[in-house]
Amino acid sequence: MKNYSLVYSPVGGAGEIGMNMYAYGFKAQNKVSYILVDAGVSFPKVDTEPGVDLIFPNPKLILDNLSDLEGIFITHAHEDHLGAIGFIASKIDCKIYCRKFTAEIVKDKLNKVNVSNKRVVTVKEWPFEVKLKNASVSFFPTTHSVPEASFLIIKSKFGVILHTGDFKIDNNPILDNPIDYKKLGNALGGRPSLCVVDSTNMLNENKGKSESLLKESIYKIINQSKGRIVFTSFASNLGRLKIIADAGEKSGRSIAVFGRAMNNMLSKAIETGVLTHFPNLIDPRKAHLIPRENLLVIATGSQGEIRAASAQLSRGKYMGLEIQDGDTFVFSSKTIPGNEIAVNRVINNLSEKGVAVIYSDDREFHVSGHTNIPEMMEFYKKIKPMLVVPMHGEIRHLIGHKKILEEKKIRAEIVRNGEIVEIDKDLNVRKDSSNKPEKLFVDGKIIAKSDNIAFRERTRMSSEGLVVILITYRKVKKSLNVKFTSFGLPRFEDYSDELKSNAEIYLNKTAKKKDRNKLDEFERFIKEDIYSICGKKPIIKIAEMEL
Numbered sequence: 084m085k086n087y088s089l090v091y092s093p094v095g096g097a098g099e100i101g102m103n104m105y106a107y108g109f110k111a112q113n114k115v116s117y118i119l120v121d122a123g124v125s126f127p128k129v130d131t132e133p134g135v136d137l138i139f140p141n142p143k144l145i146l147d148n149l150s151d152l153e154g155i156f157i158t159h160a161h162e163d164h165l166g167a168i169g170f171i172a173s174k175i176d177c178k179i180y181c182r183k184f185t186a187e188i189v190k191d192k193l194n195k196v197n198v199s200n201k202r203v204v205t206v207k208e209w210p211f212e213v214k215l216k217n218a219s220v221s222f223f224p225t226t227h228s229v230p231e232a233s234f235l236i237i238k239s240k241f242g243v244i245l246h247t248g249d250f251k252i253d254n255n256p257i258l259d260n261p262i263d264y265k266k267l268g269n270a271l272g273g274r275p276s277l278c279v280v281d282s283t284n285m286l287n288e289n290k291g292k293s294e295s296l297l298k299e300s301i302y303k304i305i306n307q308s309k310g311r312i313v314f315t316s317f318a319s320n321l322g323r324l325k326i327i328a329d330a331g332e333k334s335g336r337s338i339a340v341f342g343r344a345m346n347n348m349l350s351k352a353i354e355t356g357v358l359t360h361f362p363n364l365i366d367p368r369k370a371h372l373i374p375r376e377n378l379l380v381i382a383t384g385s386q387g388e389i390r391a392a393s394a395q396l397s398r399g400k401y402m403g404l405e406i407q408d409g410d411t412f413v414f415s416s417k418t419i420p421g422n423e424i425a426v427n428r429v430i431n432n433l434s435e436k437g438v439a440v441i442y443s444d445d446r447e448f449h450v451s452g453h454t455n456i457p458e459m460m461e462f463y464k465k466i467k468p469m470l471v472v473p474m475h476g477e478i479r480h481l482i483g484h485k486k487i488l489e490e491k492k493i494r495a496e497i498v499r500n501g502e503i504v505e506i507d508k509d510l511n512v513r514k515d516s517s518n519k520p521e522k523l524f525v526d527g528k529i530i531a532k533s534d535n536i537a538f539r540e541r542t543r544m545s546s547e548g549l550v551v552i553l554i555t556y557r558k559v560k561k562s563l564n565v566k567f568t569s570f571g572l573p574r575f576e577d578y579s580d581e582l583k584s585n586a587e588i589y590l591n592k593t594a595k596k597k598d599r600n601k602l603d604e605f606e607r608f609i610k611e612d613i614y615s616i617c618g619k620k621p622i623i624k625i626a627e628m629e630l
């Protein structure tokens with residue numbers, strides 16, 4: 084390798100949708116200085132990660148080189164790009180760079196874990212540059228489904244890097260401006276050596292749709308509805324919220340926003356000026372007083388979250404408002420894989436009330452915030468990268484992305500979570516695949532690795548139940564007593580006496596052989612006994628007591 088090279092390692096995001104976190108190292112004369120890009124979370128799978136609140140990747144490479152870390156850069160305000168910033172910042176003391184709206188969301192995350200806000204550095208967009216020891220970083224505005232999404236343009240003696248974050252090429256966006264290619268060309272100053280690019284929609288061959296195309300259909304449905312109309316969408320999709328609210332205002336309806344996350348996002352966007360001319364809102368507590376035909380509600384909970392406003396409305400009342408027969412409920416969102424059961428529960432509850440539910444995937448009321456293949460190819464034609472590393476996607480998305488690039492004779496390299504590559508100025512790539520990525524699980528107030536949370540035990544407990552056995556030995560009387568307590572086993576009382584009597588006979592027999600403490604064998608006996616009687620394999624806990 085030559086004197087100057089680049090170290091790149093995805094910590095998370097290059098193997099899943101979510102958990103975005105990427106480490107860049109700038110090597111000059113064998114000394115490396117690092118930055119971390121994004122600090123995202125993902126959400127647990129109900130079947131294999133029960134009970135967990137959040138998951139984020141462990142940035143081992145950065146933790147091993149803390150004194151050489153120069154900052155964390157956040158591309159945009161989505162949870163899968165900044166949701167872990169509180170946890171990361173409480174472990175890693177460095178500056179956090181982001182644009183003004185994103186900065187407010189980051190500060191919220193830091194407040195929650197009592198980390199000082201002072202570390203957050205609000206930066207302006209390109210041509211402003213954050214100067215580091217061996218590199219400079221600037222934020223270049225792009226379009227996505229949250230305001231202020233940014234490309235990072237990273238310049239070092241290795242060459243120019245374009246890290247896209249999440250983006251969609253939208254020539255008619257609602258809040259931000261379309262990508263200014265002339266400006267981008269100036270910012271890059273020629274062909275970038277490396278582009279690290281969003282792969283989320285790189286299996287989608289359809290032409291992408293602009294956010295503004297939704298205006299008409301959203302206005303139409305609101306205008307046609309006779310009763311109340313409720314929209315649910317992602318709280319951070321402020322452009323969408325504006326389309327819905329504008330349409331509501333145009334139809335002469337009062338507008339109420341239900342849900343803390345959405346109200347918080349809206350007030351931060353208005354305060355920082357990224358959202359302007361937003362229609363006036365009514366106090367959500369007074370929404371139930373508005374005549375049905377005059378009310379539009381925008382609510383959180385598009386993923387069926389059990390405590391969110393949409394789920395509460397589907398079960399009964401929210402802030403005194405009950406929706407009913409003749410009202411309309413629109414999902415202006417996509418159901419994220421894994422959330423189908425929760426979303427269907429909300430849809431069924433609403434349907435039972437007689438509410439007309441619109442949730443079709445026909446894209447009349449929702450468009451994606453990521454770039455599909457046709458627009459991505461246009462993008463590459465303009466940017467002409469020398470090397471592309473696909474990021475943010477499951478393995479199938481990364482591989483699909485690479486395949487398309489190769490068809491177009493664009494060089495691409497897949498780098499998976501945990502892998503570390505060193506790329507020299509001539510774009511020779513050396514890969515170290517010996518590091519395995521590690522996930523950390525937020526479980527209440529504890530953060531632990533998966534083996535520590537013992538998911539298998541939790542899963543087994545939830546499907547097989549738990550049996551606690553207390554053996555009491557009475558020394559004086561030379562007798563023993565066994566007590567069974569069960570959790571999660573139906574009609575346990577029907578056979579608990581039989582279990583007790585079998586256990587006591589077994590123990591009395593072995594006791595004569597002075598083998599009382601061989602609990603392993605006793606546990607095996609109990610397991611078999613329970614299985615032969617009820618056909619279940621609960622977790623068994625045995626305690627002994629001597630009187």
Ligand SMILES: [Zn+2]
Nearest residue numbers: 159161227249
């Ligand atoms: Zn995003």
